[in-house]
Amino acid sequence: MSEWYRRNGDVLTLTLHVQPGAKRSEVAGLHGDALKVRLAAPPIEGRANAALCKFIAETFGVTLKQVALKQGAQSRHKVLAVTGSSVDPESCLKP
DSSP: OOSSEEEETTEEEEEEEEEOSOSSOEEEEEETTEEEEEOSSOSSTTHHHHHHHHHHHHHTTOOGGGEEEEEOTTSSEEEEEEESOOSOGGGGGOO
């Protein structure tokens, strides 16, 4: 098991390193003990956080309401909680 996620019941906790302002939103592999995510949204007025939650919801097959930003609203290092996803987090790393 990797260090960038934990599963506790139906809650998946993700540790992410976010790079806003990229050409497109995508998973870019591991960055230390975090999953690196590039976002097309700029880091202005919470737009990157909103785009990140939407991207994670789509990636893990859940609704936007099932994704919560737990830590790092003003940081590149973020912790998100995803509830009710049956997607294996390791599948995010496969090309």
